[in-house]
Structure formats: structure tokens, C-alpha cells
Amino acid sequence: MGYRACLGLLSLARRYGNARLEDAAERAVQLRAFTGRSVRNLLQQGLDRQPLPKRAAETTLPEHHENPWRRLLPTPATFSGIPCHLKALNGMECH
Numbered sequence: 001m002g003y004r005a006c007l008g009l010l011s012l013a014r015r016y017g018n019a020r021l022e023d024a025a026e027r028a029v030q031l032r033a034f035t036g037r038s039v040r041n042l043l044q045q046g047l048d049r050q051p052l053p054k055r056a057a058e059t060t061l062p063e064h065h066e067n068p069w070r071r072l073l074p075t076p077a078t079f080s081g082i083p084c085h086l087k088a089l090n091g092m093e094c095h
Contacts, residue, residue, distance in 0.1 A: 021048075024039045
């Protein structure tokens with residue numbers, strides 16, 4: 001962090017108090033707003049005094065699911081009309 005950025009945060013601490021600055025910084029991190037200007041705006045708007053919104057619960061993915069795109073994938077029957085020399089070019093077995 002730069003020297004002037006640190007001075008800016010110290011100025012905010014003097015103006016709004018350490019507790020409010022900590023709350024605003026915590027909210028800024030949650031919002032992924034990592035600038036001194038963001039922290040200042042949170043303090044000016046009083047958003048540091050409002051409770052933090054609850055995080056969305058972590059969702060777990062099922063171990064197995066049906067691929068919705070499977071119906072769009074080619075099947076072996078799709079390749080039955082392809083000449084043998086073209087199948088060989090694509091690394092497919094020719095019968």
C-alpha cells in the first residue's frame with residue numbers, strides 16, 4: 001500500500017473513528033472493493049453501520065449428473081455413412 005493511501009486511511013480513522021473504519025473495511029473486502037475511495041464512500045453513506053448481508057450458502061455439486069448436452073453429441077450410428085479413409089484420418093477404426 002502506498003504512503004498516501006495510508007495517510008488517507010488514517011484521515012478516515014480520525015474523522016469517523018477506528019470502529020467504523022474497521023466495519024467499512026470489512027464490508028469493502030466482502031464486496032471486493034479494495035480501494036480507499038470505496039471505504040470512504042461506505043463511510044460517507046453510512047453503510048458501515050448496516051449489518052453485513054449474509055453470504056450465500058456454499059452449494060455442493062452432485063457426484064454424478066446426466067449431461068444435458070449428451071443428446072447433441074454424435075453417436076456411433078452417426079459415423080456409419082462415413083467412408084473408411086475419412087474415419088482413419090480422424091483416428092477412428094474402420095470395419
